[in-house]
Amino acid sequence: MREPYRRSMSATTWWLSKRIYVLFMLRELTSVLIAAFLVVYLIQLAQLAQGAEAYTAFVERLASPGWIIFHLLVLIAALYHSITWFNLTPQVIILRRGEEQVPSIFIAGSHYVAWLAVSVVIVWVVVGN
């Protein structure tokens, strides 16, 4: 007699069953904070279009503790997202020299180097000028 038994998976709580699933969900959820940051950033740009006065008032409002905590959380989320993604790049980008595969550390490492270079340029533009 055949009567296959089907076990169900909870669509809402499955990710709580394993550490790797939780870390995956955290990586996915970082995008919510980053999206929220981009909305704030777009509003900031809109204020800039309104003129210097509106922009200064908006930036002053961002100096409140609540907004600083928000931006710190966004920074942590962006770092977590970037670092976990960069660490996954050797699984996606496979480069070969003949029979040898270019070691993972060079693939992930090149992303960190590029990140550092872009960050240095941004710091130079923001602080240096």
Next chain:
Amino acid sequence: MAKSSITLEVFRYRPEIEQEPTFQTYTAPYHEDWVVLDALNYIKDEVDGSLSYRWSCRMGVCGSCGMMVNGEPKLTCAAFLKDYYPAPIRVEPLANFPVERDLVINMDDFMHKLKDVQPWIIRDQEKPVSEGEYLQSPAELATYKQFSMCINCMLCYAACPVYGLDPSFIGPAAIALAQRYNLDSRDQGQDARREVISQHEGVWQCTFVSECSVVCPKDVDPAGAIQQAKVSGAIDWFKSVLMPRGSQ
């Protein structure tokens, strides 16, 4: 004679006598060099002949004895009792598949998906045998060798939450095997496989949880294979948009 014993809590489902599965507790002798499969074989031979499960080679090659051991997909021939002793071990059928009986899952879905990706060498035109074999350099072999190590044990499907939530997903092993043949210098079947691989239920359903690669007993890295297939799929798509004639 074993000095001590170990407890196994085994998933039982006998459709002719019960509608819901239960757990049955068995005691097996504990030996340091025994694996979970040895304990199951002891139970089957000495304690309860009605217990059903699949196994064959006992050395991590046939891919038959995959089960959930304490909630993790494992080849039971490679899961040593000493890594769990003295705590009891919970043995269940592979997750995400229907259960036929006890620890035996129904693998029809996987078999159909495997066939759908055409995991064999496809040639536009077979050359006559008299012309000899299709030659391949060690470098060409190296591009796909890792993916060719798959033993179809389905641990990756049991680890994949995407497949668990939506069984229409083609899944890790089938896509890794499609990639294995797509990367083979002797193969010309990329176009034939594209329809299955590039559809929504193919690579794009994967969210890169990566647990499939963690549980793979052969280090195939199916998660990597899927992401690499996404990259090739995206490049092909851009080529077809930018050079609609040139890509033919």
